[in-house]
Amino acid sequence: MTPAGARGQNLVGTVRPMLGLPDGTRACLFDLDGVLTDTASVHAAAWKQMFDDYLRTRAEREGTAFVPFDAAADYGPYVDGKPRLDGTRSFLASRGIVLPEGAPDDGPDAETVVGLSTRKNDLVQEKIVSVGVEVYPGSVRYLQAVRAAGLATAVVSSSANAAQVLEVAGLTPFIDQRMDGVTAKQRGLPGKPAPDTFLAAAADLGVEKEEAVVFEDALAGVQSGRAGGFGFVIGVDRLGHADALRAAGADVVVTDLADLLDADLPAADLLDGDLLDGDRR
Structure with a gap:
């Protein structure tokens, strides 16, 4: 350097x-x-896939309407450019959802801020490998x-x-x-x-x-x-x-x-x- x-x-x-x-x-x-x-498009796609999977599961569990992550309306204000955990917290807060922070080693299936963030990062890495940059x-x-x-x-x-x-x-x-x-x-x-x-x-x-x-x-x-x-x-x-x-x-x-x-x-x-x-x- x-x-x-x-x-x-x-x-x-x-x-x-x-x-x-x-x-x-x-x-x-x-x-x-x-x-x-x-790669902004890669991140946007990963955020949407992760949040939609979670929101759909949550809606089915609670008997409420599924409202998907809107890549146009939600990406910029809530997640773009922010550290991954901050982006997860910010979007969830916009939907009135509060989750436990979780442990640093939470896996992608954990219903925690760390768990959801880990899932998003896994998706990004998969897309980088499969699609390239x-x-x-x-x-x-x-x-x-x-x-x-x-x-x-x-x-x-x-x-x-x-x-x-x-x-x-x-x-x-x-x-x-x-x-x-x-x-x-x-x-x-x-x-x-x-x-x-x-x-x-x-x-x-x-x-x-x-x-x-x-x-x-x-x-x-x-x-x-x-x-x-x-x-x-x-x-x-x-x-x-x-x-x-x-x-x-x-x-x-x-x-x-x-x-x-x-x-x-x-x-x-x-x-x-x-x-x-x-x-x-």
Whole structure:
């Protein structure tokens, strides 16, 4: 893993025109699912399968109507970008369901927060193995440009499967540091929307938060970047939620990271958040 001190020292004044970033940027902090890889759809499918199985069983047991997990209405507000246990608690609370937390080693059949979360993670791993990982071509282009510019990079993900996804996707060589669900748990760091994991990643890279740019597709992640006081927060809108990303604190919203490479905007326009859907609506 490489600290930023070895990268980008002479880039002030040249980074933004190349990468669509503010002058003085020394590091890029990327969320993984939905920003670099299309694994957000894998997670959404796993959440839905797990919750629907549980909700159906619960409804049959209690003689109530089965109301499935809505991938459009429930995924973003309750689970997207959050640590797995937090996502499970958040969605269950939205349905008025309170379950025991459970033990750390609860299996996937346990009717506990840990048990349901374990089942969801098992489903994600099964899908990664059976289907593979799709990488956004624009994200590969952007990572290549970031590497060529000499900027430091980190992946900051709530997923416990980030290392596996990066390896399967072939993105490991582009990443200097990884702050994921496993590392955060080991360090006792709260997950997004708290800013702690992003701040820790910047520290690991040896850069100040003002010198780092956060790239996020999830509302919780954008809120995390804004709460951390980072130099710039870029929202990546894959689902048509640009306004929500802006409201959460994104300085700029793009539909693909390659949009930043293709941008030929004055710095004032970039910083005013004009790049993106606003130009395409």
